[in-house]
Amino acid sequence: MTNRSLPAVAVLVLAAALTAACGDDAADPPRGAPPAAAASTPAGVAPSSPTGAPGQPVPPTGPQPAPPAGSSPAAPGGGGKTERRPADPAPVQLPARPTGTPGARQVVDAFRAAGLKVPNPRDRSVDCGPDGLGLGCSELVVTDAVTVYVFPDESSAGDIAETWGGQSFRRGSVVLNYLEARTPAADRARYEKVLTGLR
Numbered sequence: 001m002t003n004r005s006l007p008a009v010a011v012l013v014l015a016a017a018l019t020a021a022c023g024d025d026a027a028d029p030p031r032g033a034p035p036a037a038a039a040s041t042p043a044g045v046a047p048s049s050p051t052g053a054p055g056q057p058v059p060p061t062g063p064q065p066a067p068p069a070g071s072s073p074a075a076p077g078g079g080g081k082t083e084r085r086p087a088d089p090a091p092v093q094l095p096a097r098p099t100g101t102p103g104a105r106q107v108v109d110a111f112r113a114a115g116l117k118v119p120n121p122r123d124r125s126v127d128c129g130p131d132g133l134g135l136g137c138s139e140l141v142v143t144d145a146v147t148v149y150v151f152p153d154e155s156s157a158g159d160i161a162e163t164w165g166g167q168s169f170r171r172g173s174v175v176l177n178y179l180e181a182r183t184p185a186a187d188r189a190r191y192e193k194v195l196t197g198l199r
Helices: 005-027 104-113 154-167 185-197
Strands: 139-142 147-150 168-171 174-177
Touching: 104 139, 104 147, 104 185, 154 168, 154 174, 168 185, 174 185
Parallel strands: none
Antiparallel strands: 139 147, 147 174, 168 174
């Protein structure tokens, strides 16, 4: 081999090396690019694996957001509906007063018409129910002078009147209570007389 052919051989060897190097770079993806298989898989779908079929959605991983306040998780197969509890419980149903018995408000009005004091009247019938005194009365009106109870029957009224002893008066299903009142004993007879006249 002559000295003239050495440069030509060196150029050929260099060209072959460059060609091989360029061919390897073209086969490799650029840095930061996803692999070919990953790039062709739609978002949210897992590639085929031994534990799942191709094309199945990828289950979420990591912590999940909490449901909104006031809602409960939907039951399986329930169509995604949430159950909501009523804001307020149903009102208590009190027993009706007997037919022909004056109402507590009617008794208080009769006291006022007779010139008796009935200051600051308040309808407290709600206290007759289980969330109040639990006495089972039908109606209750409280004043600063006397408290008027109406019961659904005379038997219930008689039991309560006996419990309160000398601090009450009963006529039929209506009971007058003086326990928390400031009514002088001398004036009580006047209230009782008016109540008796209503029957």
